[in-house]
Amino acid sequence: MSFDELWADLSDVGRDPRSGGYRRFAWTRADAELREWFAGAAARRGLDVTVDRCGNQWAWWGDPDTGPGIVTGSHLDSVPDGGAFDGPLGVVSAFAAVDALRDKGFQPGRPLGVVNFCDEEGARFGIACAGSRLLTGALAPERALALRDADGVTMADALAAAGRGTDVGRDDETLRRVGAFVELHVEQGRGLADLDAAPVAVASAIWPHGRFRADLPGEANHAGTTRLPDRRDPTLAYARLVLAARDAAERHDAVATCGKVRVEPNGVNAIPSHVTAWVDARGPREADVRAVLGELSSLTERAGGAFVEESWTAETPFDATLRDRLVATLSGVPVLATGAGHDAGILAAQGIPTGMIFVRNPTGVSHSPAEFAERADCLAGVTALTAVLEDLLGAPA
Amino acid sequence: MSFDELWADLSDVGRDPRSGGYRRFAWTRADAELREWFAGAAARRGLDVTVDRCGNQWAWWGDPDTGPGIVTGSHLDSVPDGGAFDGPLGVVSAFAAVDALRDKGFQPGRPLGVVNFCDEEGARFGIACAGSRLLTGALAPERALALRDADGVTMADALAAAGRGTDVGRDDETLRRVGAFVELHVEQGRGLADLDAAPVAVASAIWPHGRFRADLPGEANHAGTTRLPDRRDPTLAYARLVLAARDAAERHDAVATCGKVRVEPNGVNAIPSHVTAWVDARGPREADVRAVLGELSSLTERAGGAFVEESWTAETPFDATLRDRLVATLSGVPVLATGAGHDAGILAAQGIPTGMIFVRNPTGVSHSPAEFAERADCLAGVTALTAVLEDLLGAPA
Numbered sequence: 001m002s003f004d005e006l007w008a009d010l011s012d013v014g015r016d017p018r019s020g021g022y023r024r025f026a027w028t029r030a031d032a033e034l035r036e037w038f039a040g041a042a043a044r045r046g047l048d049v050t051v052d053r054c055g056n057q058w059a060w061w062g063d064p065d066t067g068p069g070i071v072t073g074s075h076l077d078s079v080p081d082g083g084a085f086d087g088p089l090g091v092v093s094a095f096a097a098v099d100a101l102r103d104k105g106f107q108p109g110r111p112l113g114v115v116n117f118c119d120e121e122g123a124r125f126g127i128a129c130a131g132s133r134l135l136t137g138a139l140a141p142e143r144a145l146a147l148r149d150a151d152g153v154t155m156a157d158a159l160a161a162a163g164r165g166t167d168v169g170r171d172d173e174t175l176r177r178v179g180a181f182v183e184l185h186v187e188q189g190r191g192l193a194d195l196d197a198a199p200v201a202v203a204s205a206i207w208p209h210g211r212f213r214a215d216l217p218g219e220a221n222h223a224g225t226t227r228l229p230d231r232r233d234p235t236l237a238y239a240r241l242v243l244a245a246r247d248a249a250e251r252h253d254a255v256a257t258c259g260k261v262r263v264e265p266n267g268v269n270a271i272p273s274h275v276t277a278w279v280d281a282r283g284p285r286e287a288d289v290r291a292v293l294g295e296l297s298s299l300t301e302r303a304g305g306a307f308v309e310e311s312w313t314a315e316t317p318f319d320a321t322l323r324d325r326l327v328a329t330l331s332g333v334p335v336l337a338t339g340a341g342h343d344a345g346i347l348a349a350q351g352i353p354t355g356m357i358f359v360r361n362p363t364g365v366s367h368s369p370a371e372f373a374e375r376a377d378c379l380a381g382v383t384a385l386t387a388v389l390e391d392l393l394g395a396p397a
Numbered sequence: 398m399s400f401d402e403l404w405a406d407l408s409d410v411g412r413d414p415r416s417g418g419y420r421r422f423a424w425t426r427a428d429a430e431l432r433e434w435f436a437g438a439a440a441r442r443g444l445d446v447t448v449d450r451c452g453n454q455w456a457w458w459g460d461p462d463t464g465p466g467i468v469t470g471s472h473l474d475s476v477p478d479g480g481a482f483d484g485p486l487g488v489v490s491a492f493a494a495v496d497a498l499r500d501k502g503f504q505p506g507r508p509l510g511v512v513n514f515c516d517e518e519g520a521r522f523g524i525a526c527a528g529s530r531l532l533t534g535a536l537a538p539e540r541a542l543a544l545r546d547a548d549g550v551t552m553a554d555a556l557a558a559a560g561r562g563t564d565v566g567r568d569d570e571t572l573r574r575v576g577a578f579v580e581l582h583v584e585q586g587r588g589l590a591d592l593d594a595a596p597v598a599v600a601s602a603i604w605p606h607g608r609f610r611a612d613l614p615g616e617a618n619h620a621g622t623t624r625l626p627d628r629r630d631p632t633l634a635y636a637r638l639v640l641a642a643r644d645a646a647e648r649h650d651a652v653a654t655c656g657k658v659r660v661e662p663n664g665v666n667a668i669p670s671h672v673t674a675w676v677d678a679r680g681p682r683e684a685d686v687r688a689v690l691g692e693l694s695s696l697t698e699r700a701g702g703a704f705v706e707e708s709w710t711a712e713t714p715f716d717a718t719l720r721d722r723l724v725a726t727l728s729g730v731p732v733l734a735t736g737a738g739h740d741a742g743i744l745a746a747q748g749i750p751t752g753m754i755f756v757r758n759p760t761g762v763s764h765s766p767a768e769f770a771e772r773a774d775c776l777a778g779v780t781a782l783t784a785v786l787e788d789l790l791g792a793p794a
Contacts, residue, residue, distance in 0.1 A: 021617075021662070080662035081617065081670070123664055189622035209621060211665055220418075220478065220765030223654035223677040224606060224736035225586035228647055230761065235655050236643060239636035246633060250625055257620035258632050260665045261658065265418070265477030267520055268608050268657045268675045270764040273478070278665045280620040339621035364627065367667040368617030 003096040003382055004375075009037060010088055014078065021081030021369030025149075026119035026130070027055075027158040034076040038116045041095050047114065052174040053167050054134040055118045055159070061098060062111035068179030069111030070392045072097065072385060075120035075131070075343060082121070083371020085186035085378075089359060091116055093184045093382045100386040101393075108393035113177065117343040124149045124158070126211070126278075127311055132346040137170030144168060180322060180353040180392060183344040184385050186373050190364030191336040199380040201334040202326045203318055203356035206345040208289055209282035210312035214241055214296070216305040220265065220273035234275040235263070237303035244299050245279055248292040254283030255339060256292050278310075282339045286315060316345040319353040326355050329391045330384050340366075357384055400493040400779055401772075406434060407485055411475065418478030418766030422546075423516035423527070424452075424555040431473040435513045438492050444511065449571040450564050451531040452515040452556070458495060459508035465576030466508030467789045469494065469782060472517035472528070472740060479518070480768020482583035486756060486775060488513055490581045494783040498790075505790035510574065514740040521546045521555070523608070523675075524708055529740035533747045534567030541565060577719060577750040577789060580741040581782050583770050587761030588733040596777040598731040599723045600715055600753035603742040605686055606679035607709035611638055611693070613702040617662065617670035631672040632660070634700035641696050642676055645689040651680030652736060653689050675707075679736045683712060713742040716750040723752050726788045727781050737763075754781055 014022050014030030024030045035057060042049045042059035050058045062069065074090025094114040101108070118131035125147040133139035145156035145166055156166045187193075192201050218234030238261065245256040260278040279296060283289040297307035327333060336358060348354035359373050359381040411419050411427030421427045432454060439446045439456035447455045459466065471487025491511040498505070515528035522544040530536035542553040542563055553563045584590075589598050615631030635658065642653040657675040676693060680686040694704035724730060733755060745751035756770050756778040 019662075079664045079667050081664075081667075121664075121666070126665065128666065187622075188619040189624070190627070207621065220762070220767070222585040222737060222763035222765075223656055224604065224652065224679045224738065225584075225763060226652070226761065227586070228643070228652060230587070233643070233654070235639050235658075239639035242632050242636035243640075246625070246630070255621065255623070255625060257630070257666070257668055259620055259660070259667045259669055260663045261632075261660055263656070263658055265416075266657045267476045267478075267518075267764065268523065269518070269525065269654070269677050270476050270478075270656045271654055272656055273765065280666050282621045340619060341621065364618075364623065365616070366619035366622060367664065368619075368670065370617070 002099040003092060003379060006041060006092045006095055011084065013037065016081060019081045019369050022078040022084065023080055024076065024078040025124040026077055027162040031077060032162060035116070038076065038091065042114065045095065045098055052135060052171045053169065054131055054171060055164055056131045056135060057116040059114040060111055062108060064111045064113060064177040067111045067177050069113050069177055070389060071113035071115055071178050071181045072184065072389060073115035074183050074185055075117045077119060077121050077123065079121045079123050079367045081369055082367055083369060085371050085373050086188065086366055087120060089186050089373065089378060089381070090184040093385050096382045097386040097389055100382065101390060106390055110179070110393055112389065112393055120343055125155050128341050129343050129346045132343040134168045135171050135174060136346055136350045138346060138349065141169040178347065178352055181344060181347050182355045182357065182385070182388055183342055184357045184359065184381055185342060186366065186371070187358040187361040188338065188340045188366035190361065192334065192358060192360040193362050193364060195334055198333045199360045199377040200330065200384045201336045201358045202323055202330065203338055203358060204323065204335045205315055205317040205337045206341060207282045207284055207337060207339045208286040208313065208315040209339065209341055211310040212279045212281065212293060213308045213310050214277045214279065214300045214305055215308065216275040216277065216300065216303055218272050218274055221271040223269040223271055226271060231271055233271050235272055237305065238275045238277050241277055241296060241299055245296055248295045252283065252288040252291045254281060254288045254292050256281040284337065313341055313345065316348050318348055318355050322353045322355045325391070326357065326388055329387050357381060357388065399496040400489060400776060403438060403489045403492055407489070408481065410434065413478060416478045416766050419475040419481065420477055421473065421475040422521040423474055424559040428474060429559060432513070435473065435488065439511065442492065442495055449532060449568045450566060451528050451568060452561050453528045453532060454513040456511040457508055459505060461508045461510060461574040464508045464574050466510050466574055467786060468510035468512055468575050468578045469581065469786060470512035471580050471582055472514045474516060474518050474520065476518045476520050476764045478766055479764055480766060482768050482770050483585065483763055484517060486583050486770065486778070487581040490779045490782050493779045494786055497779065497783040498787060503787055507576070507790055509786065509790055517740055522552050525738050526740050526743045529743040531565045532568050532571060533743055535743060535746065538566040575744065575749055578741060578744050579752045579754065579782070579785055580739055581754045581756065581778055582739060583763065583768070584755040584758040585735065585737045585763035587758065589731065589755060589757040590759050590761060592731055595730045596757045596774040597727065597781045598733045598755045599720055599727065600735055600755060601720065601732045602712055602714040602734045603738060604679045604681055604734060604736045605683040605710065605712040606736065606738055608707040609676045609678065609690060610705045610707050611674045611676065611697045611702055612705065613672040613674065613697065613700055615669050615671055618668040620666040620668055623668060628668055630668050632669055634702065635672045635674050638674055638693060638696055642693055645692045649680065649685040649688045651678060651685045651689050653678040681734065710738060710742065713745050715745055715752050719750045719752045722788070723754065723785055726784050754778060754785065
């Protein structure tokens with residue numbers, strides 16, 4: 001069975017033996033293995049692989065220049081200690097849907113593309129959906145290339161080390177091939193599980209969301225000999241920021257998370273010289289999210305620090321016509337908004353008709369080694385994606 | 398001039414070009430360079446170098462087995478981004494004092510040792526004064542050897558990689574040679590600077606102090622899709638711990654510092670699965686420090702975590718007879734207690750007559766690249782140490 005084989009092939013790539021989670025970061029050795037896997041899966045199906053100038057991989061059934069075509073797929077990279085499903089489920093399901101269409105003798109009326117967007121999680125360089133943002137021009141090439149990972153390596157150097165050029169940027173030739181994009185993804189909350197109605201849903205919109213960085217200055221000093229009034233300890237401001245983020249999110253119907261921090265020099269007996277804290281904030285309404293961020297910005301500035309926007313994505317509603325067509329094809333499955341960003345959202349913001357299919361997540365856990373979806377639900381996802389593609393590919397371009 | 402030459406030789410070893418501070422961690426390449434420097438400085442003075450089973454280096458003027466002798470020195474390792482003075486000033490001043498004694502034609506009546514205690518800061522494996530604690534048996538060898546650094550390397554493996562054996566442990570033969578120990582050290586607070594009376598002081602006692610670890614469990618999850626009530630976010634408990642440490646220290650006349658933290662997986666868009674936080678607590682009175690720690694332990698346990706003692710050192714008064722003799726030799730310089738731990742404190746706790754000489758620190762800043770002492774004050778320290786050694790070495794064993 002094709003889905004299980006594809007899935008099993010991926011299960012060891014980039015897995016951390018201690019956590020059981022995945023560490024599949026952009027342009028690393030694990031990423032190279034994932035890209036080889038993608039090329040191999042495409043080759044075994046006779047699909048032509050192209051790589052756009054930003055490094056995203058495209059496998060085409062039919063000549064993409066006779067399109068525009070219908071594209072499906074997702075990403076293969078992960079957050080630190082991420083789960084197996086976030087990303088790979090969409091790519092594996094795409095190949096499995098190609099197999100299902102061929103098994104039933106279907107002949108597409110327009111080209112079908114399977115895509116692997118690179119660097120979706122932003123785990124290495126800090127900007128999510130870097131591959132699709134570069135492709136669409138939403139991220140400036142010079143800014144992206146100068147981003148540094150935790151070891152100080154720039155994206156430019158990482159691309160070069162991975163054998164890629166640095167001629168990244170908006171790629172109109174590639175974008176013209178995409179008549180519509182449908183991304184299948186494991187749900188990352190409990191929307192479907194709580195409804196208890198169906199194994200799949202269709203997305204309505206992606207919440208507005210952003211990443212912000214608080215630079216909190218201090219003064220390094222000895223933990224034993226420096227009197228409390230003489231200290232400039234930035235961990236105090238950091239602690240207030242963490243608690244304020246939660247409190248403000250509760251009051252404003254949003255979510256805010258301080259998942260990453262860097263303390264310098266991070267020694268037990270040294271008052272830190274600097275704390276860098278990152279805040280991820282999202283919610284159904286932009287005004288509410290902005291209210292949370294405003295409070296955190298004020299708090300940071302009162303502490304003598306700077307609160308810097310690293311990325312911001314406005315609310316992204318998916319194409320209403322395509323959404324309704326997906327729901328009709330799938331016999332009235334639920335429609336849900338999501339707090340997670342996706343490459344589908346980046347393409348939708350460019351006016352490309354875009355939709356998403358979510359597969360039920362029984363615990364709602366994601367970005368964790370414990371992320372899970374039932375095999376039966378994953379297969380229901382493949383069936384749904386196959387039906388959607390059959391419908392869209394049968395229509396004239 | 399010997400002091401300046403010795404000082405200049407050390408200035409580039411293990412220096413981080415970005416911070417300007419030192420990263421001289423036990424059993425690293427930088428540490429090996431420092432040990433070579435020590436052996437070279439001893440050799441140029443015709444001192445015999447021995448290394449005890451714990452890796453501490455001893456340079457002897459005279460046959461140590463005719464002792465017990467008088468020992469001076471300090472350590473050469475550093476905290477992350479540490480200053481130039483903390484440790485090295487005591488070793489450099491020791492060699493400079495040997496030179497000064499010889500310049501005046503002094504013939505010691507008993508052996509003089511210069512020591513470089515290894516791994517004093519505990520920056521790599523988390524236990525301060527590891528070299529002197531192992532030497533005296535205050536730290537169990539099996540516990541020390543199993544300690545791991547941030548990369549998961551054990552102390553046993555680090556010793557082996559540095560060409561050392563792992564037969565560490567109490568070394569009576571070495572300890573018998575130490576009739577008295579006088580450690581010169583830069584002051585790490587503003588006691589001397591605030592008194593504005595003298596460039597050097599004599600230590601009365603080391604405050605009781607300890608290191609504790611709070612293990613705060615959470616549940617990894619997606620930062621965008623996990624509803625606030627469904628979260629188990631350990632950064633909230635960590636933030637409360639940081640603020641409670643400061644608040645409790647203020648109420649109990651103590652100091653407490655959360656200088657080091659490890660967040661897992663430390664991704665911007667992932668709720669952390671675990672936070673490990675370290676607390677350094679000290680103060681003039683043990684009951685007060687214990688009161689602070691009791692509050693932090695309760696808070697950690699209420700958050701479902703564990704509050705673990707990594708090390709504890711009771712108040713360590715220095716030998717009163719030796720202290721008075723140092724003060725008399727130095728014409729009534731001030732006597733100060735200190736919040737910083739030292740190898741001198743470890744030896745004092747073993748009943749070895751031990752004293753300390755502090756050199757004025759104009760800003761009080763330590764454990765920072767900005768740590769500083771005036772050259773004139775350092776030379777006054779050498780003069781003071783020379784006088785003290787001349788006095789002690791002239792006396793019969």
